[in-house]
Amino acid sequence: MRKFLNVLKKCPLFFDVTDDNIITMLGCLKTKTDIFDKKYTILSEGSPARYIGIVLSGSVQITRTDYYGNRSILGNLCEGELFSEAFACMQMTSMPVSVIANERSEIMFIDCNHILHTCQKGCPHHQQLIYNLMKDLALKTVMFQQKIEVISQRTTREKLLTYLTFCAKKNNQNSFKIPFNRQELADYLEVDRSGLSAEISKLRKDGILECKRNYFKLL
């Protein structure tokens, strides 16, 4: 596990916990890790939520497929990020989303009960862990609200521009790479792929953005 210490250090769950304490706590938390190949389903819709997942390497996508077969992408998570924490906290018996590996990824699982209930040893930093998990849940709430802000726009153009503006803000730069290809971006914006491509072309002609594959620049 020690080889992933630099990843765990930037994981929001271990914010303000010293390296030594992270190592100690990993024992108490009875973590398990697993490696998943590209496109592998890490957690599937409908299964019970018991574990919080941490992306140790690679990246994953949170997706859902509706009644009509439309895939919806809820988000994309990279090294150090958490998933399934809300469902695990609530002990949901049926997850409303699936988690898919974007690429070969190593994932750490923590039983949520080991975080919520202090262990017998009384780890000094357990309290910090609970505090960190709370901040993370608050952040996720805000992230979902941003996604709602994006897809509540009425046209593909407005959805795209709202999303790209968020990306630019997050990167403090007008140019950036997005973690989606066209189909995935369409699934995130909840629009038709071909319509999205057409709209990107228009925006390019209008001189509003430059774009090459997943690289974008707002002008």
Place this chain on the structure above:
Amino acid sequence: MRKFLNVLKKCPLFFDVTDDNIITMLGCLKTKTDIFDKKYTILSEGSPARYIGIVLSGSVQITRTDYYGNRSILGNLCEGELFSEAFACMQMTSMPVSVIANERSEIMFIDCNHILHTCQKGCPHHQQLIYNLMKDLALKTVMFQQKIEVISQRTTREKLLTYLTFCAKKNNQNSFKIPFNRQELADYLEVDRSGLSAEISKLRKDGILECKRNYFKLL
């Protein structure tokens, strides 16, 4: 405050806390309460988030107005429910939403820091409070995902039916009242009001639902 004890008892923040302990803690938490008339803005978009709000009486709506002037309704909260908890936990300097009183409503405010950091007296149930807040944040995350599931549908009909199905599930009944009028429902579903009215008429003709004002019955 004692007159609102029965409301606070069903507030998720005080789950599993005895009446006496609720009373004791209210002192430590340095709560403030205020009354707002119908349509009054309780918290406005752009202002800093410091307090968690609890609806003691009446009801409130979480709304946002975008760049183009479209109002979006994020949710509707009744007696005992919390708002602004995620923003307060994160100490956001600029709230992304406004909170408006639906009707004359009494609101209790709690400084989030008084919940996150245990007071000197070491209230026995402070830990429970933190635990409860965490569960609430997890629940809110799930609620927003449901809203995303609703508005990610491509047509007004599908959005409406997805929403109504959630309502039916929540009430364990095919007939129920929704907390919105037509315009508000349109703002929640992120669609045009007149289009929504037309779609409701169609569904009625198709024998899929009955509806009178904010009362709906799925057939």
Place this chain on the structure above:
DNA sequence: TCCGTTTTGTTGAAATTTCAACATACTCTG
């Protein structure tokens, strides 16, 4: 480098939404 596969772009027709304008129904208050 070549070839098969995947991704992205383009197009036009059909379906749907938005918008504006107006008709009707309901509610509240004096």
Place this chain on the structure above:
DNA sequence: CAGAGTATGTTGAAATTTCAACAAAACGGA
């Protein structure tokens, strides 16, 4: 109970999205 104001329903035209089908470009492995 009358009248004003608000909420809901209806309609048609314009704008937009979706869908299907195909073209072009990029990618990856042999």
